Amino acid sequence: MFHTSFIEIDKNAYKQNLNYLKEKFGPDTTFSSVIKGNAYGHGIEHIVSLAEENGVRHFSVFSADEALKAFESIGQGSELMIMGMIDDHEIEWAIEHDISFYVFEQERLEAAAGAARKMNKPAQVHLELETGMYRTGFNKDELKTALDFISANSDALIIEGVCTHFAGAESIGNYLRVKNQIKAFNKLMRMVEKSGVNYKKCHTACSAAAIRYPKTTLDMVRIGIAQYGLWPNRETFMHEVVERNGDGTPGEDPLKRVISWKSKVMSTKKVPANRFIGYGTSYLTNEETHIATVPVGYTHGFNRSLSNLGRVLINGKRVPVIGLVNMNMMMVEITTVEGVKKGSDVTIIGNEGGIDMSVGSFSELTNRLNYETLARLPHDIPRIIV
Numbered sequence: 410m411f412h413t414s415f416i417e418i419d420k421n422a423y424k425q426n427l428n429y430l431k432e433k434f435g436p437d438t439t440f441s442s443v444i445k446g447n448a449y450g451h452g453i454e455h456i457v458s459l460a461e462e463n464g465v466r467h468f469s470v471f472s473a474d475e476a477l478k479a480f481e482s483i484g485q486g487s488e489l490m491i492m493g494m495i496d497d498h499e500i501e502w503a504i505e506h507d508i509s510f511y512v513f514e515q516e517r518l519e520a521a522a523g524a525a526r527k528m529n530k531p532a533q534v535h536l537e538l539e540t541g542m543y544r545t546g547f548n549k550d551e552l553k554t555a556l557d558f559i560s561a562n563s564d565a566l567i568i569e570g571v572c573t574h575f576a577g578a579e580s581i582g583n584y585l586r587v588k589n590q591i592k593a594f595n596k597l598m599r600m601v602e603k604s605g606v607n608y609k610k611c612h613t614a615c616s617a618a619a620i621r622y623p624k625t626t627l628d629m630v631r632i633g634i635a636q637y638g639l640w641p642n643r644e645t646f647m648h649e650v651v652e653r654n655g656d657g658t659p660g661e662d663p664l665k666r667v668i669s670w671k672s673k674v675m676s677t678k679k680v681p682a683n684r685f686i687g688y689g690t691s692y693l694t695n696e697e698t699h700i701a702t703v704p705v706g707y708t709h710g711f712n713r714s715l716s717n718l719g720r721v722l723i724n725g726k727r728v729p730v731i732g733l734v735n736m737n738m739m740m741v742e743i744t745t746v747e748g749v750k751k752g753s754d755v756t757i758i759g760n761e762g763g764i765d766m767s768v769g770s771f772s773e774l775t776n777r778l779n780y781e782t783l784a785r786l787p788h789d790i791p792r793i794i795v
């Protein structure tokens with residue numbers, strides 16, 4: 410195969426995560442699998458097929474271009490929702506294919522009704538409410554106008570959902586803000602109820618909210634990171650797994666990482682003492698040093714800030730990146746690791762012989778969120794389901 414590294418998607422891990430989460434949220438809450446950002450780097454088509462195998466029938470993306478990709482993958486009977494960007498000229502396409510989308514301003518609402526009229530088919534929209542995140546969403550006054558408009562155009566608009574998004578439910582530091590958002594949502598919902606406008610679902614929770622504020626799960630949860638086996642942050646893991654145990658002992662992590670990222674050693678070399686390795690002068694050998702080159706660099710999503718800092722696994726040992734990460738390769742130090750040769754397996758993210766390179770450790774070193782590390786994995790690295 411023509412590639413320098415590959416990504417493995419663990420089918421059983423995904424299934425386990427889904428079982429855990431679905432059981433937690435209960436049968437009356439629709440599970441929407443959030444697959445924006447190329448399914449958090451896992452690959453839209455792979456996650457869609459695994460999710461559908463496990464009974465998921467609702468998918469959420471950010472934008473119309475992601476919806477187009479997802480639409481090609483989803484099976485009959487699965488629903489697709491756009492939570493963010495859709496241009497006026499893409500609305501007709503969405504209506505044609507029964508794809509629902511967020512509206513958060515009067516202009517888009519009118520565009521949706523206009524497109525629906527033109528196509529003689531109602532648009533399925535989700536009313537996004539401003540509850541305190543201050544990103545997108547109707548505030549109280551705008552909502553009033555919107556509800557009047559919807560009442561007058563009920564033939565062209567199906568209110569598939571009423572929704573909001575929390576501004577950081579993963580951190581206890583945002584506790585009051587989230588609580589206030591919940592209150593604000595309930596208040597605006599009373600306006601919706603009073604208006605007599607019919608809607609199908611209320612949905613507010615992402616992974617962190619669904620886990621830390623169980624009352625936010627409502628009719629549907631929009632779950633991204635947790636289905637991929639990662640916690641929104643360390644704090645959420647502590648809250649869920651350690652604190653709930655009661656006695657301070659850590660419970661077993663019910664979520665299993667789905668992704669692994671692997672490559673192979675490109676070549677090995679013995680470098681004498683007192684030599685700089687790679688570009689420039691960032692790494693000077695103390696003694697004879699055995700190095701391996703790995704054909705993964707910053708073009709493949711291995712951040713250059715991991716120069717002289719990152720780690721990979723070879724032959725079950727953590728080995729340090731030495732020198733600068735290049736565009737297409739990096740050097741690692743293997744002096745004390747037995748038997749490394751050209752073609753030896755390299756694990757960048759994953760488990761080898763019980764030793765783990767987590768997405769989290771990878772992210773912490775680069776000051777990135779798990780989310781960012783995953784979403785930045787290039788689309789063209791082959792994904793293999795195992």
Ligand SMILES: *Cc1c(COP(=O)(O)O)cnc(C)c1O
Binds near residue numbers: 641
């Ligand atoms: C990304 C996103 C989610 C999913 O968030 P996770 O933390 O990955 O579960 C839910 N809702 C909206 C609006 C989002 O943008």
